[in-house]
Amino acid sequence: MFAPDRIAPRKAVILPGDFVLLKNCPHVHIARQSTIPILHLIVKYWNKRRLQRIRERTQRRQQAVAVQYAESELRKHTYTRGDTEKNIGLMLDALGLAARRELLRRLQREGAMSLSKLGQPFHMKLPRLHKQILILERSGLVTTHKRGRVRICVYNRAALEELAAWLISRRR
Secondary structure, three states: OOOOOOOOOOEEEEOOOOEEEEOOOOEEEOOOOEEEEHHHEEEHHHOHHHHHHHHHHHHHHHHHHHHHHHHHHHHHOOOOOOOHHHHHHHHHHHOOOHHHHHHHHHHHHHOOEEHHHHHHHHOOOHHHHHHHHHHHHHHOOEEEEEEOOEEEEEEOHHHHHHHHHHHHHHHO
16 A cells, blocks of 8 residues: 555555554554544555565566566477468478588488487587577477487478478469
8 A cells, every 4th residue: 555665645545454553552454444644554565574575476477477478489489280381481491591401301311310410420519500400390390309418309201291282282
């Protein structure tokens, strides 16, 4: 109701259910709406710990909203079975770089392999290779899983077939 950093009015409206401290009185439960002079009123809302909890609760809510927003943005840029229009855009973006096409071609020819083994002929450092594989994975062309400390990459044939079917349907 009142915050210590605000200028309080001369009289406070107390709503039913509020607990207040009156000067020289114990806690009083207000049963009906009334007006009490501020000089005799100390409202429980001035409790510093309570105000801190309210601030922390607000910060936690804001953080939760930010996390939800980030997750929804990531979903917009991730392969989703059945959402062909979005998937086609992601796949064409992923296939736009020659290095990613070569990585995909190698996975098609030689089958599943570790990330470091996949990148050996290309002389790519692991962070750059991982970034390229993440783009291929988000587009659905590659799936990865970890076995211990090793990340295994697997070619996803169904995604490329989806792209081929879409291209054939557009040709007519």
